[in-house]
Amino acid sequence: MTPPSILVCGTGIAGLACALGLSRAGLSVGLLGPRHVPAVRAADDYHPRVYAISDASRALLDRLGAWRLIDARRVTPVEAMEIHGDASGCLDLSAWQDARDALAWIVESGEIERALQQAVQVMGIAWHEDQFAGLITQSAGITVTTAQGRQWQPDLLIGADGARSPVRQAARIHHDYTPYGDMGVVAHLDIERPHQNRAYQWFTGDSVFALLPMPDTADGPQASLVWSMPEGAARDWMALDAQAQQAYLASHGQSITGGRLGRLRLRTQPQGFPLTLERTAMVAPGVALVGDAAHRVHPLAGQGLNLGLGDVQAMMQVLQARESYRSPGDPRVLARYRRQRAEPVWAMGAVTHGLHRLFGTQCAPLAWARNQGMQVADRLPFLKRQLIRAAAGD
Template sequence: MKFDIVVIGGGLVGASLLAALKDSGLKLALIESRVPAPLPADDSWDGRVYAISPGSIVFLQACGVWQRMDARRITAVHEMRVYGDDYAANINFSAYESGVPELACIIENRQLQHAVWETLAEADNVQLFCPAKYDALTWHDSHVELSLSDGTVLQTALLVGADGVNSRVREQAGISINHHSYHQTGVVANFEVERFHHGIASQWFRRDGILALLPLPEKRVSMVWSANTPFADELLAMPGEALCERVTQAAEQKLGTVRLITPQLGFPLNFVQAQSLVKSRLALIGDAAHGIHPLAGQGVNLGLRDARELATILLQADGWGDCGELSLLRRYERNRKEDILAMQWVTDGLHKLFGSEDAAIMRIRNLGLGITNRFPFLKNRLMRHALS
């Protein structure tokens, strides 16, 4: 079976790339090992949420995905308040000051995954291999050959690795990575709160980690607590009442008392930087290409910008030649390099800055928050990347 593009990895980034190409003349395929779970029949909430930037929303709208979302489960973020660890320093970001309707929209992982897979299921030029795994990849001058576990053999002009931070595609392509563990775990859970959040997302840089509370519909919030691993293990093992008390105290009771509505989950936090995003007949996108600390809530948006850029280049080249040509793929790599490096530098740098226990650095970092908050030009420069 021959295809123009085969994507390995059916997460949001990989699937959205194919959604962006669904109206092209390209023959597309997706290989995913797990069947996406159907949406639950009840009104329960997913513990994993995304903060989708305005630029990513425009991209998902162009793909025909965003329109499928249940608007009742989407919450606009109108303001972001960030607090230092001295209980005085802070910086506030406002959609009004930035000249946009919202800074981001908070949406559940499973809602967005469901919408993008529905879009692909209706596309005439997309073939889904799911559940399916590949056993081998063989590179040729004119194509890549994939042997699936059931014996099916595929040929593609371009292979896209979208198979996550531990990408097997990246490894088999011989692309090395820079990697280090943050020795932290992202602990996530959802809560009902006593006081309405008014569309405000809050974040606290604390000595025990970085706590973020993101607004959900009505009087609900989603927590992401990036905590040093020993403390994260404590949070994950806590009974619901104890966790609620800890979160209420850590959030300075700004939303009053909280009640747990989804059990806490944890995932390890790592820095990953692929040495190259491309080789002949291969492009990496999403977590297969880069992994950043979630303190800025930009990991998924960084991946969606990969998909958006690669789709733009492929659509421009459609009908002109081979979509797996290295010269074409290097254009994608060049266009993405600055954005990826900037976001990695900012998130990694902030993590190191607020992770330091040096007294002088502690004073400087909190002073820096206060100074930045008094200069709208600086704040708008910081927001420019986050909104794209």
């Protein structure tokens, strides 16, 4: 077998999309990592993790041939969104305000992975079910070693291997890590009132409570909860028995939402993950990072995966546009990739970090100002259009 020119380490959404995009661009690509095939779920059984897919990300998945493989019955368009401050502030965004069909699409992570895996199989991309073990960097290039003792010398190694990226560590790529001391807790809920394809978000001072629209079930309307809260409170809630967890949600959820969607009832066991702000240099000799290996932001904007798919899009563009005499791992090519992603990654990190700090500060004048600012923004159509376009990835 001819060794690939580009080796993508990581077989999650970012890695699969990257390998698929580069292969469709005519490049020689191989995948390195385990093959976890998502289970086919019953009609009313949903994967615990869902993503809000932006218009730009949906278009990319469509070009990769994956979007059409996702069961449309398990996809929910977000046609509007209400964002509530911790007092009187409220911002209401609707897709029609920018002549769009939807602001985003809510899709299970398992459904996206399943569709990408099918597309990778159709393209015949070589998938090496092995684990990255080490990296040797010399003047002549890089050598990748695996747990099973294999060795490759690709022109470019792409690390798409998650937030704890072994590739990033082996390549000694600079990594800034800022913990928030919070956790994101996710669960699916039965809701009493129809969501009407509307997403909701409430800032409460020490937490962010978000409800994302999901397909209805036999029990009625459903929403996905993403609740960012202090780590201690999150662990205490998740440690309770099922009845006590439900009572906690009913009490706090009713207080936060004001009964906007009626009674809230847990459908699934709450699961938590730590929240961090992470940035990296993104490249090293012969190595580039995409997705969570390259950056992580607070989930309050729901843009983490979209940012990673933006990396994939940029990688495709840079490698396709490179001069014919430059290899994929040429330092100038990698520098172009880093420059192209620097502003979007920095901007998203700044926005989410700034919002987290802004609503986490209980100073009375600042609380008044932020809620007044939301009210003013809600009365400015041109500003709403800009917010919608930024969220869409335009």
